[in-house]
Amino acid sequence: MFSIDEQIRIISKGAEEIIDTAELEEKLRASQKTGRPLTVKLGLDPTAPDIHLGHTVVLRKIRQFQDLGHRAVIIIGDFTGMIGDPTGRSKTRRQLTRDEVKENARTYEEQMYKILDRDKTELRFNSEWLSKLNFADVIGLTSKYTVARMLEREDFHTRFEANEPIGIHEFLYPLMQGYDSVEINADVELGGTEQRFNILMGRKLQKDFGQQSQVALFMPVIEGIDGVEKMSKSLGNYIGINEDAQNIYGKVMSIPDHLIIKYFRLVTDVHPDEVDSMEKVLDSNEVNPRDLKMKLAFEITKLYHGDKEAVRAEENFISVFQRKGIPEDMAEYRLDAEPASGSGIDMAELLVKLGFCASKSEARRLIEQGAVRINGEKLSSFSVPGLNNGDVIQAGKLKFARILLPEGM
RNA sequence: GGAGGGAUACCCAAGUGGCCAAAGGGGGCAGACUGUAAAUCUGUUGUCUCAGACUUCGAUGGUUCGAAUCCAUCUCCCUCCA
Numbered sequence A: 001m002f003s004i005d006e007q008i009r010i011i012s013k014g015a016e017e018i019i020d021t022a023e024l025e026e027k028l029r030a031s032q033k034t035g036r037p038l039t040v041k042l043g044l045d046p047t048a049p050d051i052h053l054g055h056t057v058v059l060r061k062i063r064q065f066q067d068l069g070h071r072a073v074i075i076i077g078d079f080t081g082m083i084g085d086p087t088g089r090s091k092t093r094r095q096l097t098r099d100e101v102k103e104n105a106r107t108y109e110e111q112m113y114k115i116l117d118r119d120k121t122e123l124r125f126n127s128e129w130l131s132k133l134n135f136a137d138v139i140g141l142t143s144k145y146t147v148a149r150m151l152e153r154e155d156f157h158t159r160f161e162a163n164e165p166i167g168i169h170e171f172l173y174p175l176m177q178g179y180d181s182v183e184i185n186a187d188v189e190l191g192g193t194e195q196r197f198n199i200l201m202g203r204k205l206q207k208d209f210g211q212q213s214q215v216a217l218f219m220p221v222i223e224g225i226d227g228v229e230k231m232s233k234s235l236g237n238y239i240g241i242n243e244d245a246q247n248i249y250g251k252v253m254s255i256p257d258h259l260i261i262k263y264f265r266l267v268t269d270v271h272p273d274e275v276d277s278m279e280k281v282l283d284s285n286e287v288n289p290r291d292l293k294m295k296l297a298f299e300i301t302k303l304y305h306g307d308k309e310a311v312r313a314e315e316n317f318i319s320v321f322q323r324k325g326i327p328e329d330m331a332e333y334r335l336d337a338e339p340a341s342g343s344g345i346d347m348a349e350l351l352v353k354l355g356f357c358a359s360k361s362e363a364r365r366l367i368e369q370g371a372v373r374i375n376g377e378k379l380s381s382f383s384v385p386g387l388n389n390g391d392v393i394q395a396g397k398l399k400f401a402r403i404l405l406p407e408g409m
Numbered sequence B: 001g002g003a004g005g006g007a008u009a010c011c012c013a014a015g016u017g018g019c020c021a022a023a024g025g026g027g028g029c030a031g032a033c034u035g036u037a038a039a040u041c042u043g044u045u046g047u048c049u050c051a052g053a054c055u056u057c058g059a060u061g062g063u064u065c066g067a068a069u070c071c072a073u074c075u076c077c078c079u080c081c082a
Helices: A004-012 A021-034 A053-067 A098-112 A135-142 A154-161 A168-184 A193-208 A245-253 A257-267 A272-283 A289-322 A347-353 A360-368
Strands: A017-019 A039-044 A071-076 A121-125 A188-192 A215-219 A331-334 A372-374 A392-395 A399-404
Touching: A004 A021, A004 A053, A017 A193, A021 A215, A039 A053, A039 A168, A053 A071, A053 A188, A053 A215, A053 A257, A071 A098, A071 A168, A098 A121, A135 A168, A168 A193, A188 A193, A193 A215, A245 A289, A257 A272, A257 A289, A272 A289, A347 A360, A347 A392
Parallel strands: A039 A071, A039 A188, A071 A121, A188 A215, A331 A399
Antiparallel strands: A017 A215, A372 A392, A392 A399
């Protein structure tokens, strides 16, 4: 059993902000006394079911709550998903079908339990209660907040100032998310710092509905592999926890050096003291940042694929990128039975078939740029007289495929 | 309801009759280099049977030898007024 102080220390670790700590302490105390675990809420958007490292920052924090004996309620925002959290650039989203939502939720679950404790997790869909509200209920909800306060939200504020459109329905999004907290009587809601407005809305609504307000716990938002934008699926700068070990390892290696420490702190289990000392070493230039990044890549890969796979991914990285070799595992492609003509093999066409290029024009460009190799030999023409069984085609540094001859040849 | 402005490639954005497959920036991809798939520099970035041809500038139709550019209709967006 952890003392209240210890619990608070664990919970606050890595958190950007907690609103407010005194209330948290009170809730923890009450929980310990009554034996009733706290209900920790997390909302997830049903449209992007691939869990990436950005999500894990928050999920890992929830796991810590669970390890302290509390329970998590994960809310899949299937109803709110119809609107989409206003981000300014969001167009009105296409409504997902019931089947798509189900499918996405299933994928979420499958990935989520790599981090969360299944026995202490409850999964809910907010359409369950939101779809039952009638117009009078909605008016009741909207009357609890004012336009002026809505416009305090940074996104709305900016758009309002810039004379950009704000749909009335977008105002409902924070209200709905806040209402979710009322529905499950949440004690704590977690989210990235960009969730500030929505989560605070939950506090306000709970109070209006006669509940004790939830504690808001904000985790930092991590940048994606481009090092600038927040990690997100739509920006394509994410590292998904479902990706294979080689990819995870490699993608981590491609983050800018300045993110190394942040990643260590937020998405690995490496002890904070060790991270502190790494930070010092890094600042003093005593170490090649690459070596720390390799450790980082290893740690992250290990979390989702285990030791063995992580070792393999690392070996692969060293041989492919540091020694410019070829990877052990690669896609295999069986050639079609060759046409009788003696004109040889159109490499541009082959590259497209391999999925390395979107069009033959692009493939030709790659060849012109000297990016295509066969068995390590740079390719200098658009066609090749023939290929042998086991030949390795490489396009750029990342794409490899082994060629197999047609059956029976 | 009235008046005005706008829609260009993945994104932002220039282009007001031929020299436009369309400037510039971002992003992407590639090459070089490197201590890394960091950083930096360079190239490239519609498609094809790559010599040439074909499709592309909100949609449709029209004027013209020739249209992203002019005209008509339509769709969507924004601003101001009510």
